[in-house]
Amino acid sequence: MAALVRLETRLSRLREEYFLKNRSVDEDRKIVYKAAVKIQSWFRGCRVRAYLRYLNKMAISIQKWWRGYQSRRYFRKMIKTAYFIMKMNFYNEMAVRIQKRWRGYYVRKYTHNYYALKKYLEAISLNNEIVRNELQEYAEMNEKKKKKKDLEKKEKEKKYKARKMHYLLSTEQIAGIYNSPFRKFPDPMELLLRQSKPLSHRQQQPKSPFTYDLYDWPTCKRPPAFPTGEPLPPIGRQKPQGPFRDAAEVLRQRYKPLEPTLRVAASISSPLEKAREEMKREEWRKCIHDNEFLPFSSYHKNEKYELSIHASEKIGKETYGIKHFREVQPNKWIAGKVSGFLLLKRAWSLRLML
Amino acid sequence: MSQRQVLQGVISLLRPLLLDVVPTIQQTAALALGRLAYFNDDLAEAVVKEDILPQLVCSLSEQNRFYKKAAAFVLRAVGKHSPQLAQAIVECGALEALVICLEDFDPGVKEGAAWALGYIARHNSELSQAVVDAGAVPLLVLCIQEPEIALKRIAASTLSDISKHSPELAQTVVDAGAIAYLAQMILNPDAKLKCQVLSALSQIAKHSVDLAELVVEAEIFPVVLTCMKDSDEYVKKNGATLIREIAKHSPELSQFIVNAGGVAAVIDCIGSCKGTVRLPGIMMLGYVAAHSENLSMAVIVSKGIPPLCTCLLEEHEDHIKAAAAWALGQIGRHTPEHARAVAETNVLGTLLSMYMDIRSSEDLQLKAKRALKNILQKCTYLPALEPLLHDAPPNIMKHIVGQFSKVLPHDSKARRLFVTSGGLKKVQEIKAEPGSLLQEYINTINNCYPEEVVRYYSPGYSEMLLERVENYQPVL
Numbered sequence: 058m059a060a061l062v063r064l065e066t067r068l069s070r071l072r073e074e075y076f077l078k079n080r081s082v083d084e085d086r087k088i089v090y091k092a093a094v095k096i097q098s099w100f101r102g103c104r105v106r107a108y109l110r111y112l113n114k115m116a117i118s119i120q121k122w123w124r125g126y127q128s129r130r131y132f133r134k135m136i137k138t139a140y141f142i143m144k145m146n147f148y149n150e151m152a153v154r155i156q157k158r159w160r161g162y163y164v165r166k167y168t169h170n171y172y173a174l175k176k177y178l179e180a181i182s183l184n185n186e187i188v189r190n191e192l193q194e195y196a197e198m199n200e201k202k203k204k205k206k207d208l209e210k211k212e213k214e215k216k217y218k219a220r221k222m223h224y225l226l227s228t229e230q231i232a233g234i235y236n237s238p239f240r241k242f243p244d245p246m247e248l249l250l251r252q253s254k255p256l257s258h259r260q261q262q263p264k265s266p267f268t269y270d271l272y273d274w275p276t277c278k279r280p281p282a283f284p285t286g287e288p289l290p291p292i293g294r295q296k297p298q299g300p301f302r303d304a305a306e307v308l309r310q311r312y313k314p315l316e317p318t319l320r321v322a323a324s325i326s327s328p329l330e331k332a333r334e335e336m337k338r339e340e341w342r343k344c345i346h347d348n349e350f351l352p353f354s355s356y357h358k359n360e361k362y363e364l365s366i367h368a369s370e371k372i373g374k375e376t377y378g379i380k381h382f383r384e385v386q387p388n389k390w391i392a393g394k395v396s397g398f399l400l401l402k403r404a405w406s407l408r409l410m411l
Numbered sequence: 412m413s414q415r416q417v418l419q420g421v422i423s424l425l426r427p428l429l430l431d432v433v434p435t436i437q438q439t440a441a442l443a444l445g446r447l448a449y450f451n452d453d454l455a456e457a458v459v460k461e462d463i464l465p466q467l468v469c470s471l472s473e474q475n476r477f478y479k480k481a482a483a484f485v486l487r488a489v490g491k492h493s494p495q496l497a498q499a500i501v502e503c504g505a506l507e508a509l510v511i512c513l514e515d516f517d518p519g520v521k522e523g524a525a526w527a528l529g530y531i532a533r534h535n536s537e538l539s540q541a542v543v544d545a546g547a548v549p550l551l552v553l554c555i556q557e558p559e560i561a562l563k564r565i566a567a568s569t570l571s572d573i574s575k576h577s578p579e580l581a582q583t584v585v586d587a588g589a590i591a592y593l594a595q596m597i598l599n600p601d602a603k604l605k606c607q608v609l610s611a612l613s614q615i616a617k618h619s620v621d622l623a624e625l626v627v628e629a630e631i632f633p634v635v636l637t638c639m640k641d642s643d644e645y646v647k648k649n650g651a652t653l654i655r656e657i658a659k660h661s662p663e664l665s666q667f668i669v670n671a672g673g674v675a676a677v678i679d680c681i682g683s684c685k686g687t688v689r690l691p692g693i694m695m696l697g698y699v700a701a702h703s704e705n706l707s708m709a710v711i712v713s714k715g716i717p718p719l720c721t722c723l724l725e726e727h728e729d730h731i732k733a734a735a736a737w738a739l740g741q742i743g744r745h746t747p748e749h750a751r752a753v754a755e756t757n758v759l760g761t762l763l764s765m766y767m768d769i770r771s772s773e774d775l776q777l778k779a780k781r782a783l784k785n786i787l788q789k790c791t792y793l794p795a796l797e798p799l800l801h802d803a804p805p806n807i808m809k810h811i812v813g814q815f816s817k818v819l820p821h822d823s824k825a826r827r828l829f830v831t832s833g834g835l836k837k838v839q840e841i842k843a844e845p846g847s848l849l850q851e852y853i854n855t856i857n858n859c860y861p862e863e864v865v866r867y868y869s870p871g872y873s874e875m876l877l878e879r880v881e882n883y884q885p886v887l
Contacts, residue, residue, distance in 0.1 A: 069863060174705060179711045181669060185713045186634060188672030196640040203642075 219249040220256040254299050418447065418458050426463055434475065441467070441481035449488035455496055458489055464503045471508040476517040483523030487530050492536040496678060500681040501531065501538065506545035513550040518559045525554055525562070529569030536576035540628065543573060543580060548587045555592045563596065564604045571611035578618035585615060585625055594629035602643035609638060609649035623664055627657060632668070636676040647680050650687045655695035662702035669706060674699065674713045681718045689722060690731050697738030704745035711742060711752045720758045723765075733775040736762055740782025749789045754795035759783065763799055784810060789816050795823055800837045809849045812838065816855040826859055836861065836868045 069073075081344065165171070227233030233246035324331070412416055428440035444463065448455040458464070467482045486505055490497040500506075505527075514522035528547050532539040545774060547569075554566035570589055574581040589611075593653075596608045612631070616623040631653075638650035652672055658665045668674070674696070681692040696715055700707040719742075722735040739762070743753035753759075765771050766779040787810040790796060815834070819826050829835055838856055843849035857865050 174708070177705070178708060181674075182712050184670070184672045185675030187631070188675050192636060192640045192676060192679065195637050199640075199642065318463050 127400060215249065216253060217256075219253040223255040225254060226250045251300065255297060257296060373407065415453055418451070418454055421447065422454065422457050422461055422463075423763045429463065429466060429470075434478065437470075437474070438477045438481050441478065441485055445481060445485040445488045446589065447488075448485060451493070452492035455489040455492050458485070459496060460501045464489070464500060464505065465769050468503055468508045471509060476515065476520050479512055479515065479520045480523045482596065483520070483527045487523070487527040490527060491530040491533075494538065497531045502542050505532075505719075506541060510545045510547050510550060513547065513554065516560045518557060521554055521557070522559075522562045522565050525551060525565045525569050529565065529572045532569065533572040536580065538759050539576050539580050543583050548573065548584055548589075550585045552589045552592060553593050553629065555589070555596070560599075560601050560604055563599075564601075566707050567593065567596070567604065567607035567611050568832075571607060572609065572613045575614040575617075581615045581618050581622055585622065585880070590615065590626060590629045594626075594631050594634075596636050597631060597638065602641065604641070605638060605641065605646045606649050609635075609646065609653050613649065613656045616653065620660040620664070623657045623660045623779070626653075626783055627664065627667065632671040632673065636671070636673060639676040639680040639705065644684060644688045647684060648691060650676055651680055651688075651691035651695060655691045655698060659696050662706065665699045665702050665706055668793075669699065669709045674710055674715065678713060678715050678718055681722065686726075686819055687731065688735060689726075689729065690734055693719065693722060693731070693734045693738050693852040697734065697741045701741040706883040707745050711749065716756055717743065717752060717760075717783075720756050720761070723758065723761055723860050729772040729775045732765065733772070733778040736765065736775065736779045736782045740778070740785045743782075744785035744789060747789050749785050750790035751792040751795075753786055754790050754792045757795065759786065759790075759795055759800055762786075763802060766807075767802070767804065783807060787811060787814060790814055793818060797829075797832055797834050800834055805849070808841065809852070812841070812849060812852040812856070816852040819856055819859045830860070830864065830868075835864070839865070839869045 149212070225233050225235065227236040229244075232238055233247060235244040235250065326334070421618055422444070425440050425444055428436055429444075431437055431440070444458060448458050464486075467485055471479055471482050482773050484508065486500055490500050497695055509524045509528055512520050513528075515521055515524075528542050528551075532542045551566045551570055555563055555570075557563065557566075570584055571594075574584045581815060593608050593612055596604060599605060599608075612626055616626040635650055635653060638646050641650075654668060654677060657674075658668050677692045677695055681689050684692075696710055696719065700710045700715075716739070717725075719739055723732055723739070726732050726735070739753055739758060743750045762779045762783045766783060768776075771779070784807070787796075787807070791814065793815070796811055796814060799807070815829070815838070827836060835856075838853060841849070841853065843853055
C-alpha cells in the first residue's frame with residue numbers, strides 16, 4: 058500500500074508530469090528531430106561527397122591515363138619528325154657539298170675553262186702571226202709584180218723609142234750622138250740602137266667613133282671622128298733592109314744539125330704501149346686456131362643432133378596413091394559394130410538430122 | 412635668154428633629130444642628150460617633160476647596138492639625179508626594154524643597160540623592187556660571169572645597189588645564185604672590180620644573220636683578208652666593211668672571223684690607213700669585242716688597242732674619234748682584266764679630255780662618256796685612275812672614287828701609294844652631298860686611314876694648326 062499511496066500522490070502530479078513530460082518530449086522531439094535531420098543530412102552529405110570524390114578520382118585517373126597516352130603518342134611523333142628533319146638536314150648538307158664540288162669542277166672545266174681559254178688565246182696570237190706573215194708575203198709579191206710590170210713597160214718604151222730613133226745610129230764616118238769619141242764605151246742607148254730593127258711608118262687606121270671601146274664610152278672626152286674613106290696607099294716605098302747578121306753565123310744556123318728535145322725524140326707511144334703492140338703482133342703471127350681453147354671436147358657440143366631427111370622418114374615407097382587414095386577412118390564406121398535397136402535409133406537420129 | 416632657156420631650146424632642137432633617117436645622126440643626137448642630162452638635173456627634167464623618153468624606149472628594142480648604148484646612156488643620165496626622175500623613167504616602161512638589152516650579145520649594150528638599171532635602183536626600195544620585178548636579177552648574174560671586166564664591174568655595182576635597201580631584195584639577189592660568182596671574183600686582180608664585189612657582198616650580208624651566214628658559206632675567208640693588204644684604199648675600206656657587216660650579227664660569226672685571223676688583218680689595215688678608210692675597221696673591232704669577253708680578250712691579245720689609241724689621238728674627224736672611243740669602251744667593259752688592258756695605254760685621260768672638250772660634237776662627247784663609264788666601272792688599275800681624279804667632273808668622279816673605295820680597303824700598298832701621290836688630299840677636297848653615293852665612297856676611303864692622316868689632308872688643316880699656334884699659351 059505504501060507504493061500505492063506513493064503512486065496516488067504521484068498520481069495528481071502524474072497527469073501534470075505526464076503532460077509536462079509529453080510537452081518536454083514534444084519540445085524535445087522537435088529539437089531531436091532537427092538534430093536527427095541534421096545528423097542524417099550531414100551523414101548523407103558525407104556519403105555523397107565520398108561518392109563524388111570517388112567518382113572524381115576515377116575520372117581523374119581515366120583522364121590522366123588518357124592524356125598520358127596521347128602525349129606519349131604526340132611525343133613519339135615529334136621525335137620522329139625531329140629525327141627526320143635532322144636526317145634531311147644532314148642529307149642536304151652532304152648534297153650541297155657534292156653539288157658544290159661538282160659545279161665548281163664543271164664550270165672550271167667546261168664553261169670557264171681558264172686553261173682552254175689561255176690556250177685558245179695563244180692559238181689566236183699564233184694564227185694571227187701566221188696570217189700577218191702570209192699577208193705580208195702577199196703584199197710583197199704584189200709589189201714585186203707591180204715593179205716588174207713597171208720595169209717591163211719602161212723597157213718596152215725604151216725599145217720603141219730606139220726603133221723610132223733608129224737613124225741616130227752611128228756609122229763609120231759619123232759618130233752618133235750616143236757614141237761620142239770622147240767616151241770610153243758607147244752609151245747603152247747606142248747599143249740598143251744597134252740591136253733594134255727600124256720602125257716603118259705604118260698608117261694608123263683612124264678609129265671610127267662607134268667602134269667598140271669600153272673604157273671611154275660614153276663620157277669620153279674626145280669628139281667623135283667621123284669615118285673617112287680608105288687611106289691612100291704609100292708612094293712605093295721600099296722597106297730598108299736592116300742590120301745584117303754575120304754570114305758565117307747565118308750558115309751555121311742554117312745547117313745546124315737537128316737536136317731534138319727528149320720529148321720530140323721519144324716516140325709518141327710509151328714503152329708500155331709498145332710492149333703491148335709487140336705482144337699483139339706475136340699473137341697474131343703465132344695464132345693457128347681461131348676458136349678458143351675449151352677444156353673438154355664435148356663442152357661446145359651443145360647442138361642437138363638432127364636426123365637427115367633419109368633417116369627421118371620411113372623406108373620404102375610411099376603407100377599413098379598405091380595402096381590407098383583418100384583418107385578413110387574405118388574406126389568410125391558403125392557397120393559391123395552395133396546391132397538392132399541402137400542401129401535403128403541411130404538411123405532415126407540420122408534421118409532427123411537430114 | 413637665161414642659160415636654162417637656152418638649154419631647153421637645145422633640147423627641142425635635138426628632139427626631131429632623134430627621128431632622123433640617117434642612123435648616125437640619131438645616135439649622135441642621143442649621145443648629146445645624154446651628156447646634157449648627165450651634168451644638169453634641170454635638163455634631165457626637161458628631157459622627161461618633152462616626152463623624149465617613150466621614143467627612146469621604143470627605139471631601144473629596134474635599133475642597132477650603138478643606138479642602144481646611147482639610149483641607155485640617156486636613161487642613166489636622167490635617172491641618176493633624183494627618185495622622181497627615176498620614177499618617171501620606170502613609168503614610161505623603160506625597165507622592160509632595158510632588161511631586154513641585158514640579153515643582147517654586145518657587151519657594151521649590156522653594160523649601158525646594167526648601169527642605167529643600177530642608177531635607177533639606187534634611190535629607194537620601191538624603185539629597186541620595180542627593177543627586180545622586171546626580171547633583171549638573173550640576167551645581171553649572167554652578166555657577172557662574162558669575161559669583160561667593165562661589164563662585171565657594172566653588174567656587181569648594180570647588184571649592190573639593188574640589195575642594199577631591204578632583206579627581201581637581198582634574198583632575191585641571193586636566190587639568183589649571185590653569191591658564188593661574187594665570191595669567186597674577189598680573187599680578180601682589178602682593184603675597182605674588187606671594190607664593187609666587196610660592196611655587193613657587204614650590202615647582202617648586212618641585213619640578217621642568215622644572209623651573213625650564206626655569204627660566209629661561200630668560203631670568202633681567208634681570201635677576203637688578202638683584200639685588206641691591197642694597195643687600193645677603197646678595196647681595203649670595202650673589205651673591212653664586209654667583215655664588219657658579217658661580224659656584227661652574232662657571236663658565232665665573230666668567233667669564226669677571229670679564228671680565221673680576221674682580227675689581225677683588220678688591225679694591220681687600221682694601222683696602215685688614214686682617214687675615213689679606217690672607220691669600218693674600227694667599228695668591226697668594236698662589234699667583235701661587244702659580243703663576249705672571250706672575243707674581247709682575243710682582240711686585246713691580237714694587239715688591237717694601240718691602233719685604236721693612235722686613231723683617237725691622230726684623227727681629225729669627230730665621227731672617227733667617236734667610233735674609236737666606242738670600240739675602246741666595248742673592249743674594256745667586260746672584266747677588270749680587260750679594263751686594265753685598256754687603262755694601261757693611258758687612253759682614259761684622252762677620253763676624259765674629249766668628253767670635257769666643248770668643241771667636240773655631241774655624239775663624240777656622249778660616246779666618250781659612255782666608254783669612260785663602262786671602263787671605269789670595272790677598272791681596278793689604280794695608277795691609271797689617279798690622274799683622272801684631278802680633272803674629272805662630278806658624274807665621272809663618282810665612279811672613280813667608287814673604284815678606289817672598292818680597292819683600297821684590301822690593299823695596303825695601294826693605300827700608301829694613294830696617300831703619297833696626293834690622291835687622298837684630292838678626295839678630301841671633293842664636296843659631296845651628305846647621303847649621296849659619292850659621300851659614302853668618300854667615307855669608305857676615309858675609314859681606311861687613321862684619323863690623324865685624314866685630318867692632316869683635309870682642307871684648311873694648315874690654317875687650323877696655325878690658329879692653334881696662335882692660341883697656344885707657351886709653357887714657361
